[in-house]
Structure formats: structure tokens, C-alpha cells
Amino acid sequence: MSESSQRARDVRDPRPPLVGRHLALVFAATFTSLAGVFLLLSVVPMYAVSGGAGRAGAGVATGSLMLTTVLAELALPRLLIRFGYVPVLAAGLLLLGLPPLALIASSDMTTIIVVSLVRGVGFGVAVVVPNALVAALAPAARRGEALGLFGLTAGLPTMLALPLGVWLAGEVGYPPVFIAASVVSLAALAALPGLPRHLASTSERRTFGIVAGLRSPGLVRPAVAFATTAMAAGVLITFLPEAVPAGGVAAAALFVQPAATTLTRWQAGRAGDRHGAARLLAPAVTLSAAGIALLVLVPHPAAVFASMVLFGAGFGVTQNASLALMYERAPASGYGTVSALWNIGYDGGMGVGGVAFGVAAAHTGYPAAFAATAAVIFLTVPLAFRRRAP
Secondary structure, X not given: OOHHHHHHHHHHOOOOOOOOHHHHHHHHHHHHHHHHHHHHHOHHHHHHHHOOOHHHHHHHHHHXXXXXXXXXXXXXXXXXXXXXXXXXXXXXXXXHHOHHHHHHOOOOHXXXXXXXXXXXXXXXXXXXXXXXXXXXXXXXXXXXXXXXXXXXXXXXXXXXXXHHHHHHHHHHOHHHHHHHHHHHHHHHHHHHHHOOOOOHHHHOOOOOOHHHHHOOHHHHHHHHHHHHHHHHHHHHHHHHHHHOOOHHHHHHHHHHHHHHHHHHHHHHHHHHHHHOHHHHHHHHHHHHHHHHHHHHHOOOHHHHHHHHHHHHHHHHHHHHHHHHHHHHOOOHHHHHHHHHHHHHHHHHHHHHHHHHHHHHHHHHOHHHHHHHHHHHHHHOHHHHOOOOOO
């Protein structure tokens, strides 16, 4: 390329390059580690049932995983400041990748619970640390777009590895799936030597932990607004197959929603970098609520698919805009805290949503329970409006 043509290209696109070597390594580590998580997310509960633990045992296995995931997310901001991103991520990958090998020897419920508890800590690390690394490594002018690509990288394992694990368990048995999940998770360690050891977010003396984050309205407001949409996502995963008796419609709808979410989360990053993430958040939360409100018409197929498109799009934009906005409002030393708060909102929202919706639906039926869910999301729209950052 000639010097003049290079200058012309720079004038047309003055933004800094987006994906350099470091971000590419973070994306690779994210994909492989989360692929290891989702290969086993449904398989371990199946393994518990096959060992005689029943449905209760399956629920305990998943609950144990999510319990230590949230506890790890609470502890990670301080650990990241003290030890740095790369050592903490290395420890988390080991906790995620090694325990599944113990399941080869035993399907005893005690073994399953212990393995799930340990892997939950690794899971918390695998979702918080790469997220914060992206914020620390991406050019500030293109952070939203980088977070959108991160969302795509993190979303693909859900769509690919989750059904693959179930299929492999039925075709070749459980031990090969446990080995595959272990190998895939540990493969992420290969990316770590190429990551920088010292980042601005861990070199600052002033720390910004969970307590400081919870005291910051500029972080709590978008986090709560996002958590309500995550609550609705948990409701859909858990209850849509029961609310829509036609199995084919429910399965297709549950593919449309995450596909729309993944695509819009990616594209929202570019729009947020150009126009500001704060401008996107309130419309995205409103769109999410409108999508859920359409489910008062269940089980009508047209309403269900329209709902999945609207909610999926709103949820994807909400994910990106809320996270980008929180990073804008936090110091570099608080990137780990932002990632932890956001992921706690995600995991906690999905868990609380499933429980609360189940109680409501048992008393009112599905249409009224979906209407109540939409109303809760609508109530948080004011939290998403632009406010001056503290």
C-alpha cells in the first residue's frame, strides 16, 4: 500500500485498531474455557440422575456450581488487585479444568457436589477476568465494540457446546465428555503467557472494590436495570417449553432468542462507541420489556416468535450498553469490580427470576406471570436513563 493511500485510509477510519494480539488471546481463552463449562452444564445433572440421585440431585449439582460462582465473583475484585489478572485467571482455569476428571471414577453425589463447588469458583473466574481484561486492553474509543466481540466469543460456546455435550454423552458415554471438557478448559492456559503481566487497572494504588461499587449510583443503576432483563432470560430458559406446549415452537423460539441477543450485543458495541452507550440503555430495556409483554398471548406461535426477536434484541443491546456504561463510570482499578457486579446481576437475576416466576405462575397462570415480569422490567427503565456520571 502506498503512503498516500495509507494516509487516505487513516483519514477515512481514524479509530485505533480493535483486535490486536492481546485481545485475540483473551478471546481464544474465553471461548475455550467457556466451551469446557457448557459441555458439562447439562451433562453433570444428567450424570447425577443416572447415578440414582434423581431430579433433586440434578438441581443440587447445578445449584452448587452457581453458588460458588457468585461467591467467587464477589471475591474477585480484591484478588485481581492483589495478584493481577493473569495469575488469577490461571488458577481459575485449573479449578475449572482438573475437577471433571474426578467424575470418571465416581458418580457418587458427594463427588459430584464437590466437583461442582470447585468448578463454580473456576467458572466465576472465567466470566469475570476475561471481561475485565477486554476493558483494560481495548482502545477506549472502541471499548463498546470490543465488548460486543467479547459477547460473541462468550455466546458461541452456549450455542455450540451445550447441545454437543448432551449429544456426546448419549453417543459415547460420560467419561469421554468429562475428558473433553477438561482438555478444552485447560487449553486456555496456552493463551496466558502472551498476555501482559502489568496493566493500569492492577497497578493503581487506589482500589475500587465491591463495597465501593455498590455505593456508586452510576454503577448500581445500570446493573439493576440489566439484572431485570437477565431475570426474564432465566424465566424463558426455564418455563417457555412448558408455556408453549408445541415442542417444535418452543425449541425454535429458544434458538431465535439467543441468536438475536448475540447478534445485537455485537452490533450495539459499534453504535455505543459512536453515539454513547447511555443513549442505548433505556430504549433497550424498554424493548426487552415489550418483548416479554407479548408473551401474554402464549401459546400463539406468532406472538412467541415476535417476543423472542424483540426481547432477544433488547437483551443483547442491554448487555453491551450496561457493561460499557459501567466501565465508563469506573476507574481502571475498578474494572474487576464492574465485571463482577455485572456478572452477579446476570447470574443472580436469572436465578431469582426462575424462582419468582415459578411461584407467580403457580397462582396466576403463565400469561399473567409474563405480564408481571414485563412490568418489573418497565419499572427499571428510569434507572437506565442518562444521568451525569459521578
